[in-house]
Amino acid sequence: MLKNISLIIIIAILISACEESATKKRGGKFGMSDGNVPEFAAIEFFEHIYHSKGLEGAIQLSTPKMERLIRSYRTNKSVQKHILNMRFDTVTIKTNSRSAGRNEFSQNAQVSIFFAGKLHGNILKDLRVVELIKVDNNWKVDAVSLN
Numbered sequence: 001m002l003k004n005i006s007l008i009i010i011i012a013i014l015i016s017a018c019e020e021s022a023t024k025k026r027g028g029k030f031g032m033s034d035g036n037v038p039e040f041a042a043i044e045f046f047e048h049i050y051h052s053k054g055l056e057g058a059i060q061l062s063t064p065k066m067e068r069l070i071r072s073y074r075t076n077k078s079v080q081k082h083i084l085n086m087r088f089d090t091v092t093i094k095t096n097s098r099s100a101g102r103n104e105f106s107q108n109a110q111v112s113i114f115f116a117g118k119l120h121g122n123i124l125k126d127l128r129v130v131e132l133i134k135v136d137n138n139w140k141v142d143a144v145s146l147n
Contacts, residue, residue, distance in 0.1 A: 038109035039095040041139035042130045091117030
């Protein structure tokens, strides 16, 4: 009887350990995987704009000023074209990891984001500087420079 109970417990532990976590796995260098780092919030903002079907994720990571601007354009493609002035068919988004962690304890941050992708078969590379503000212990995108 004791063997059956211990066998059931071991099987239950193995099954629960194999379940996929609901939270997104965050990897990165220099603690950039932490949600309290402005670089992570900036990358997540652009990931929602370029890789999601809707804008709600990007709106959640925006200040009220940026939220009004994003909502006025309504679609991801319009935001890419009019606000960011960058359209891509496929894109890879990276940050300058040398500054990661230095802005963690401040209230304002500027982050450089590098874009490499394709549009109509042409290879495009670009850079944007993102201004973030800490609101209620969360980093929010306030502005994106067009260089």
